[in-house]
Amino acid sequence: MSDLEVRQLRYFVAVAEELHFGRAANRLGMAQPPLSRAIREIERQLGVTLLERTTRRVALTAAGEVLLRDARTALAAVTAAGRRAQHAGRSEPTLRLAMKADYDGGLLPQILAAYRAEPAALPLQFVLGGRAQQEPALRDGRADIALLQRPFDDRGLDVEPLLTEPRLLAVAATDPLTAHEQLHLADLKGRFLPDGRAADREDLPPVRATGPGPDGQPARQPRQLDLAQIFNLVELGDSVWFPPASIVRRHPRPGIVHRPVVDLPPLQLALAWPQESHSPAVAAFVRTACEVAAATAPMGTGMATATGT
Amino acid sequence: MSDLEVRQLRYFVAVAEELHFGRAANRLGMAQPPLSRAIREIERQLGVTLLERTTRRVALTAAGEVLLRDARTALAAVTAAGRRAQHAGRSEPTLRLAMKADYDGGLLPQILAAYRAEPAALPLQFVLGGRAQQEPALRDGRADIALLQRPFDDRGLDVEPLLTEPRLLAVAATDPLTAHEQLHLADLKGRFLPDGRAADREDLPPVRATGPGPDGQPARQPRQLDLAQIFNLVELGDSVWFPPASIVRRHPRPGIVHRPVVDLPPLQLALAWPQESHSPAVAAFVRTACEVAAATAPMGTGMATATGT
DNA sequence: GATCACTCATACCCGCAGGGTATCAGTGGT
DNA sequence: ACCACTGATACCCTGCGGGTATGAGTGATC
Numbered sequence: 001m002s003d004l005e006v007r008q009l010r011y012f013v014a015v016a017e018e019l020h021f022g023r024a025a026n027r028l029g030m031a032q033p034p035l036s037r038a039i040r041e042i043e044r045q046l047g048v049t050l051l052e053r054t055t056r057r058v059a060l061t062a063a064g065e066v067l068l069r070d071a072r073t074a075l076a077a078v079t080a081a082g083r084r085a086q087h088a089g090r091s092e093p094t095l096r097l098a099m100k101a102d103y104d105g106g107l108l109p110q111i112l113a114a115y116r117a118e119p120a121a122l123p124l125q126f127v128l129g130g131r132a133q134q135e136p137a138l139r140d141g142r143a144d145i146a147l148l149q150r151p152f153d154d155r156g157l158d159v160e161p162l163l164t165e166p167r168l169l170a171v172a173a174t175d176p177l178t179a180h181e182q183l184h185l186a187d188l189k190g191r192f193l194p195d196g197r198a199a200d201r202e203d204l205p206p207v208r209a210t211g212p213g214p215d216g217q218p219a220r221q222p223r224q225l226d227l228a229q230i231f232n233l234v235e236l237g238d239s240v241w242f243p244p245a246s247i248v249r250r251h252p253r254p255g256i257v258h259r260p261v262v263d264l265p266p267l268q269l270a271l272a273w274p275q276e277s278h279s280p281a282v283a284a285f286v287r288t289a290c291e292v293a294a295a296t297a298p299m300g301t302g303m304a305t306a307t308g309t
Numbered sequence: 310m311s312d313l314e315v316r317q318l319r320y321f322v323a324v325a326e327e328l329h330f331g332r333a334a335n336r337l338g339m340a341q342p343p344l345s346r347a348i349r350e351i352e353r354q355l356g357v358t359l360l361e362r363t364t365r366r367v368a369l370t371a372a373g374e375v376l377l378r379d380a381r382t383a384l385a386a387v388t389a390a391g392r393r394a395q396h397a398g399r400s401e402p403t404l405r406l407a408m409k410a411d412y413d414g415g416l417l418p419q420i421l422a423a424y425r426a427e428p429a430a431l432p433l434q435f436v437l438g439g440r441a442q443q444e445p446a447l448r449d450g451r452a453d454i455a456l457l458q459r460p461f462d463d464r465g466l467d468v469e470p471l472l473t474e475p476r477l478l479a480v481a482a483t484d485p486l487t488a489h490e491q492l493h494l495a496d497l498k499g500r501f502l503p504d505g506r507a508a509d510r511e512d513l514p515p516v517r518a519t520g521p522g523p524d525g526q527p528a529r530q531p532r533q534l535d536l537a538q539i540f541n542l543v544e545l546g547d548s549v550w551f552p553p554a555s556i557v558r559r560h561p562r563p564g565i566v567h568r569p570v571v572d573l574p575p576l577q578l579a580l581a582w583p584q585e586s587h588s589p590a591v592a593a594f595v596r597t598a599c600e601v602a603a604a605t606a607p608m609g610t611g612m613a614t615a616t617g618t
Numbered sequence: 619g620a621t622c623a624c625t626c627a628t629a630c631c632c633g634c635a636g637g638g639t640a641t642c643a644g645t646g647g648t
Numbered sequence: 649a650c651c652a653c654t655g656a657t658a659c660c661c662t663g664c665g666g667g668t669a670t671g672a673g674t675g676a677t678c
Binding site for chain 4: 621627636640641643644647
Binding site for chain 1: 312313314315316318319354355356357358359370371372373374375376378379380382383384386387388389390391393394395397398399450464465584585587
């Protein structure tokens with residue numbers, strides 16, 4: 001039996017995600033009949049049924065579930081191979097760091113300064129993006145290393161914890177909550193984070209609509225809000241927020257008050273990079289960053305009590 | 310830029326491994342000109358030079374090195390996707406365990422007995438093979454779980470150490486070494502293991518020829534020897550060997566004597582399985598095996614002193 | 619329960635990507 | 649200087665992947 005082709009994997013993933021041949025074909029920019037044929041051909045090659053289909057319903061079989069998961073990782077691996085080779089061939093090599101802007105525990109300036117002194121250092125390039133983009137960027141070769149909030153899916157990645165930083169409650173200065181000097185999560189019942197999650201159960205998915213999306217429909221997926229938008233919502237009393245101490249320090253803002261929350265899990269930042277990376281630049285960055293973090297950690301945690309405005 | 314195709318990856322790997330277009334084309338079962346074109350096309354797509362070629366010499370560039378490594382893992386991921394889906398589609402699902410025959414620390418019978426009592430258990434199927442085949446079998450979807458000797462390349466795998474078992478020196482009963490009740494590695498200087506490695510430095514590659522290969526040429530890669538062959542070489546005084554205690558127990562053999570070697574690293578066995586595995590059968594097997602190993606470990610290590618014949 | 623809307627499968631056609639053969643053109647050894 | 653070796657180029661051709669038209673099964677509606 002011969003290997004599947006990348007094209008076949010992409011087709012299958014599209015159908016498995018849409019569970020609808022017409023929509024999947026549309027997404028792939030092709031007509032429906034050749035897509036149906038292609039899926040049949042995959043099933044024939046593997047000798048396995050991947051989709052139960054009637055003319056009214058398409059559903060994944062157990063084998064289909066397995067293939068969907070493995071096909072996604074295989075596709076990411078193929079994309080990564082091309083991108084990494086492409087990047088390695090550049091005449092001026094760089095180290096591409098994926099991170100969420102400002103989520104560096106305040107350490108990045110020092111890390112960069114120390115890193116630039118390393119002999120194996122390369123010029124840095126930043127791949128900014130929200131949590132949802134960073135880890136895929138690492139997997140498909142758009143970034144060489146990432147500074148990520150835990151927890152994240154670390155399959156196929158090497159991880160080095162960097163620092164743990166307390167988070168604070170950010171709330172409008174006019175809010176009655178400011179009367180307390182410190183709070184518990186239970187005090188936040190009925191409050192919402194800017195992305196619509198319940199403030200006292202941020203582990204659960206969003207439960208509040210976050211305004212209409214670009215198409216006028218209520219947004220199902222919360223839009224990615226930038227810092228200015230978040231501050232605005234907090235200052236207006238619409239939402240509360242849990243910024244890490246380093247962001248509070250970096251963006252002082254009258255009209256917003258900060259309070260410690262005793263049972264709020266801290267922000268954990270870690271470096272992650274592909275296991276197959278053999279780049280000395282990555283190794284040097286990891287080493288440098290860990291040294292800087294170890295030397296600075298006590299100071300960083302000390303900021304936990306620097307609250308209020 | 311679009312993804313590379315599986316075919317392109319295979320072509321590149323062949324050329325990068327052979328460093329010779331003609332041989333690579335031959336290995337791929339095709340003519341040389343289309344292969345040359347295909348490689349050029351890859352370089353055009355990526356905008357990167359992968360191979361420095363004159364008519365007399367082909368060499369990998371840095372980008373080529375990167376692509377070779379990543380292409381191999383990507384190909385394994387694609388193969389694995391197909392194979393796992395294929396296996397998941399079987400009407401009678403099984404758990405495929407990769408292992409080297411007899412390298413189970415003597416625990417396998419008990420593990421199997423306990424595993425069969427598990428509710429999530431599936432019928433077992435064995436994928437037997439030497440060290441070099443087990444770990445790739447796991448990566449490309451031919452096996453669901455493996456019982457491996459450490460150390461091995463654990464990238465992309467989840468690992469659970471199972472047991473550590475002492476190894477003994479196996480030597481011909483007529484050998485003068487049998488005069489000592491226990492030995493050091495240094496005593497084995499000048500002796501060889503059945504595969505041609507120096508007995509006092511088994512971490513180094515083979516230094517002694519191990520007889521002609523099937524083609525009459527001296528074998529560069531030592532052939533895989535089976536237990537009977539190994540015993541024979543040892544009994545004849547040609548080689549010494551380091552069997553783990555459980556194998557000594559299982560295959561008593563007059564004519565071969567066993568002695569402890571104080572500074573010989575023990576055999577470490579671990580279970581490994583693909584990180585992306587979500588199979589309850591794998592989870593159940595790991596749990597069961599660990600329980601059995603934990604319950605049996607003291608007895609297993611106690612066998613360390615059961616030497617001689 | 620007949621009709622209808624929806625959607626997946628089948629039939630048939632076509633263009634081009636990818637492979638083959640013949641040959642050219644460097645390169646390094648003798 | 650010649651020769652053997654090997655990668656590149658030129659050109660042809662076949663088969664595969666995609667398009668269009670249409671059939672056929674399914675589930676909801678009245």
